[in-house]
Amino acid sequence: MTESTTAPETACPSCGAGVPGGARFCESCGAQVAAAAQPLTPPTMVPADDLGDAPISAPTRRPVDALPDPLPDPGRRPCANCGGEVGPDLYCLSCGTKAPSARDHFREDPASWVAGVCDKGVKKSRNEDAMALLAGEQPGSRAVLVVLDGVSNSIDSDVASLAGARAAREVLRTPLPAGMGTPQSREAAVAKVLQDAVAAAQNAILAVTDPDSPNPASATCTIAVLEGTRISHAQIGDSRAYWFPDDGPAVKLTVDDSIAQQQISEGVAKEVAETGEFAHAITKWLGRDSHDFVPTVGFLDIEGPGWLLACSDGLWNYASDPAALAAQIAAAGPANPGDLALRLVAFANAAGGHDNITAALARVGPLPEPAPATVETAAAPPPPPPTSATTGPATPTEPTGAVPPPPPSVQNAGTPNQPTSAAGEGGPTDG
Amino acid sequence: MAEFTTAVFQNEFLPDGGTDVNAIVTISCKGAGTAGQSGSGDAGEIIIVDTSGSMGPATMAAAKDAAQAALAEIVDGTWFAIIAGADRAMLAYPPVTSGPALVQMTPEARQQASASIARFVGSGGTAISTWLDLAGQVFASVPQVTQRHALLLTDGENRERPGRLDEAINRATGYYQCDCRGAGTDWQVAEIRRIAQALLGTVDIIPRPEEMRAQFQEIMRASMARGVADAKLRVWTPQGAQVLFVRQVAPTLEDLTDRGIPVNPLTRDYPTGAWADESRDYHVAVRVAAKALGQEQLAARVQLALGDNVVTQGLVKATWSNNSELTTRIDKQVAHYTGQTELAAAIQEGLAAKAAGDEATATTKLGRAVQLAAETGNEEATAKLRKVVDVDNEAEGTVRLKRAVEKADEMALDTASTKTTRVRKG
Helix, strand or coil, rough: EEECCCCEEEEEECCCCCCCCCEEEEECCEEEECHHCCCCCCCCCCCCCCCCCCCCCCCCCCCCCCCCCCCCCCCCCCCCCCCCCCCCCCCEEECCECCCCCCCCEEEECCCEEEEEEECCCCCCCCEEEEEEEEECCCCEEEEEEEEEECCCCCCCCCCCCHHHHHHHHHCCCCCCCCCCCHHHHHHHHHHHHHHHHHHHHHHHHCCCCCCCCCCCEECCCEEEECCCCCEEEEECCCCCEEEECCCCCCECCCCCCCHHHHHCCCCCCCHHHCCCCCCCCCCCCEECCCCCCCCEEECCCCCCCEEECCCHHHHCCCHHHHHHHHHHHHHHHCCHHHHHHHHHHHHCCCCCCCEEEEEEEEEECCCCCCCHHHHHHCCCCCCCCCCCCCCCCCCCCCCCCCCCCCCCCCCCCCCCCCCCCHHHHCCCCC | CEEEEEEECCCECCCCCEEEEEEEEEEEECCCCCCCCCCCEEEEEECCCCCECCCHHHHHHHHHHHHHHHHHHHHCCCCCEEEEEECCCCECCCCCCCCCCEECCCHHHHHHHHHHHCCCCCCCCCHHHHHHHHHHHHHHHCCCCCEEEEEEECCCCCCCCCCCHHHHHHHHHCCCCEEEEEECCCHHHHHHHHHHHHHCCEEEEEECHHHHHHHHHHHHHHHCCEEEEEEEECCCCCCCCCCEEEEEEEEEEECCHCCEEEECCCCEEEEEEEECCEEEEEEEEECHHHHCCCCCEEEEEEEEEEECEEEEEEEEEECCCCCHHHCCCCHHHHHHHHHHHHHHHHHHHHHHHHHHCCCHHHHHHHHHHHHHHCCCCCHHHHHCCCCCCCECCCCCEEEEEECCCHHHHHHHHHHHEECCCCCCCC
């Protein structure tokens, strides 16, 4: 039963629907109503004496007031299904399709060369993925991609993941330490900052978790920072970061903290491990019951243009092999980061959309010419299964074709055993 | 200022490929005030009394007394008139032959109207179409009257060429509301029900003259409490969807489906007349195109509109799911009112079959009615059915037609067939 009344106590700032006093979220559109859901503790609470063995290289100024950016208002966008006007009740005035709430589908585009899309997908009832992006004006200068995937069987993980993503981003607002004496000391300093960012996410998640919650919120966390020609990344759980050079094979940067990954390391075939019963069970996560939230940190020096992608498993489940994902990017054609992110989300939705989907992209090198048609105006509906409100044209997976050169070296500080599958994953497949 | 609220009762979950969405939408009104005093226009009341020759002395005396009692309930300042109906209709009060045919109620006007009612003498036949037409003309003579209500009493069958009455009903539909009462047992329920349903009013039998006064008082009191003049049920359905039906299901059953007036290609207005402090239930059924599992779709926006102003809205949704635990549940309210609708049909069809001498059909239909009345807890229907049939087994609906039935009991069952009960709590 649903009730509405002509005399609501307050009105939702996003959609105008009535909201009972004290509610944190709007019942009709899901937008945050009060600031109550934001992290209660400053996200930079890291014990001052917990410096480990890293050199002291923290920036002198840390932003403390990590104010989350307001989410864009989805009510202004035309209906994703028919292009009609969306009513104040967030259903299309023409076809009745439900417009995704500000939490169920949001986009960020901090600069012309960096953008991301975070989407509920088709099958899930809410969006527990979250992302937070930062970028310098100058293309290729500096980009921060943070992706968190709330664990679906925990309570309020949609609130927690967004709080965590934004807290981590605030830590990374200042550039990573540079100018150290040796590459090793510099990497140790960067690793420390990335640890701090993950710790900030952890604190923010704790701050929004009900202390009495029987099933506290938990989330993965993947951070990718691009500064010039260097990608630094940090990993908890099974979201991923990839580097897709325009010329050359795709590189999976992060190593999943998952049962599947463990099995792969132990020699189980990748296809078997990823479709096994516990394929999605993660071995590390953020949240109150996390026992280890020190991220696995890695670096990659890049040459030439390409795409940096941070994504949740809602995307890579449908293209687990880096080459398969690269094929999706190639098939999407030249596009700006925002359109490309939409197309990747549309691809996952068209493939079933079983999980929440996040795709955050940074373009290195010149932006490709805009594609002739954007996702929202694409005429052809995707093939079955019928797709969600946010899908665009589906693109069949195609092999990349060319035989690639050997992948560039990937360093994984904190992971003594280089994943043996890295070289194999860089090669082409039949998709 | 009246305040409206909406509650929607439905199972929004549809199985894969499912298309039909059913919902009960309850609209409630609070703070309606008094008729004609909400600022949107004046209220008008017309009392129409049958003065044909068939009215016996006792009935006529009771009708006069009841009409006079109804006058006492009309709030001072309300525009009113009295019509005496026979072969033709006569304006009994105010005593005018041209110009405004309604006057505003004052103590003096009440006394004068009372005196003119006292002079009623029964003679002539029954031509109800002329009564309805005169009432329309009288209302039209005072343009500031925007909330128009009539009370019609008759005791006999309409004696007119077939079709005349229907034409008059069509002329009055949407212009004024009319509550109808039949005195004694010589009138036709189906005929008078047609008037009441089209003119958004009630129909009932007054079997004994001494009950007339209380009924008239009650009708007039209810009418004066309707402070919200003219509300419309506005139903939006998505592009490509089909409205299967729109019914008022409580407090009485009214099929509104064919009364929709298009507002735009996706929206229709269904007239609901004036509102008091009350709550009405509507059963809306919509057929939409099936979507993929997991998708959610709005199947209908059900609103109440005063003029162009939407005062409340309920959302009817559809969500496709492969969880059969969710999709196979039938909402309690929907089930209840589906049963009540079938009950009304079973009673009406059963009585019609009985009147036509088809005892087999009558037994089956009335048996089903007994069963449904028990299942849905409609005690009034159960009590009235038991005066017409002997019940062998209530749960299975096996009954026998009573050999000797009071005509009034049969008519009371017929007029009450559209009265519904609300769903039982718990």
